Amino acid sequence: MGLRPTRQRVALAGLLFRQGDRHVSAESLHDEVTKAGFEVSLATVYNTLHQFTEAGLLQQVVVDAGRSYFDTNIGDHQHFYYADEGELIDIPGAAIAIAGVPTPPKGTAVERVDVIVRIKRA
Amino acid sequence: MGLRPTRQRVALAGLLFRQGDRHVSAESLHDEVTKAGFEVSLATVYNTLHQFTEAGLLQQVVVDAGRSYFDTNIGDHQHFYYADEGELIDIPGAAIAIAGVPTPPKGTAVERVDVIVRIKRA
DNA sequence: CAATAGATTAGAATTGTTCTAAGAACGGAA
DNA sequence: TTCCGTTCTTAGAACAATTCTAATCTATTG
Numbered sequence: 001m002g003l004r005p006t007r008q009r010v011a012l013a014g015l016l017f018r019q020g021d022r023h024v025s026a027e028s029l030h031d032e033v034t035k036a037g038f039e040v041s042l043a044t045v046y047n048t049l050h051q052f053t054e055a056g057l058l059q060q061v062v063v064d065a066g067r068s069y070f071d072t073n074i075g076d077h078q079h080f081y082y083a084d085e086g087e088l089i090d091i092p093g094a095a096i097a098i099a100g101v102p103t104p105p106k107g108t109a110v111e112r113v114d115v116i117v118r119i120k121r122a
Numbered sequence: 123m124g125l126r127p128t129r130q131r132v133a134l135a136g137l138l139f140r141q142g143d144r145h146v147s148a149e150s151l152h153d154e155v156t157k158a159g160f161e162v163s164l165a166t167v168y169n170t171l172h173q174f175t176e177a178g179l180l181q182q183v184v185v186d187a188g189r190s191y192f193d194t195n196i197g198d199h200q201h202f203y204y205a206d207e208g209e210l211i212d213i214p215g216a217a218i219a220i221a222g223v224p225t226p227p228k229g230t231a232v233e234r235v236d237v238i239v240r241i242k243r244a
Numbered sequence: 245c246a247a248t249a250g251a252t253t254a255g256a257a258t259t260g261t262t263c264t265a266a267g268a269a270c271g272g273a274a
Numbered sequence: 275t276t277c278c279g280t281t282c283t284t285a286g287a288a289c290a291a292t293t294c295t296a297a298t299c300t301a302t303t304g
Contacts, residue, residue, distance in 0.1 A: 002282090066261085080226055092224070098218060105204075108242060109241060110241055114238045128251095188262095
């Protein structure tokens with residue numbers, strides 16, 4: 001599945017990968033691309049985000065029922081989720097150490113371990 | 123906020139807490155309660171699950187965009203998520219050890235650390 | 245027993261996401 | 275190049291999960 005460099009995809013890729021690490025929702029990226037003067041439907045933003053994710057360019061992080069983000073940082077790392085603000089923050093520095101992940105049920109293998117540290121106004 | 127023992131709530135609590143640990147979605151619990159002969163709307167199931175969660179009787183686990191489960195096991199534990207089947211499984215035995223959780227941003231405190239081990243057919 | 249305040253329920257509305265069908269781009273053959 | 279079959283792309287429409295709100299019900303108080 002070679003992705004063609006269409007107008008829509010180029011615009012989205014530009015916004016996503018121009019600067020450093022970003023966390024976007026489909027909605028927020030759609031706003032951005034629209035404000036930048038491109039006509040791209042929200043459905044296309046979803047399609048593109050999923051294609052980029054499948055291609056290994058993005059990582060999807062699900063934080064709440066009906067709220068997911070796409071992260072341009074695809075390295076092995078974890079997140080703070082600040083529910084009050086709906087904000088997702090990369091955990092800086094060394095990743096959290098996770099020890100003793102048990103063997104998964106027969107016939108299955110571990111694909112990924114997601115860690116979300118939920119934080120609150122103190 | 124004292125929860126009244128209404129017909130709907132009693133029926134749902136019965137199903138939830140009669141047997142051991144359970145993972146239910148709003149939908150699946152609604153099916154169950156309906157098949158058990160009670161008339162409860164799906165919205166009420168949602169309301170009730172959230173109230174129970176707030177009361178500390180349940181824990182909500184979000185696994186996918188638009189897919190969340192409520193877990194009657196409120197102890198400190200983690201989950202396997204078997205995406206192929208959409209199935210959530212408690213990690214048995216000792217919990218995964220998580221070390222080196224960094225201090226959260228100023229003015230915030232850690233509320234909870236969610237760990238989801240995503241597994242796949244090998 | 246009436247009046248009031250608060251809690252409850254579920255239909256309707258909203259939101260987030262996915263599907264599908266129409267159209268566009270590509271590659272090969274003539 | 276032009277035609278044609280195939281594959282890819284897009285976005286409107288459909289869908290699904292969740293939340294909101296207003297009508298109703300229950301408890302409490304005077």
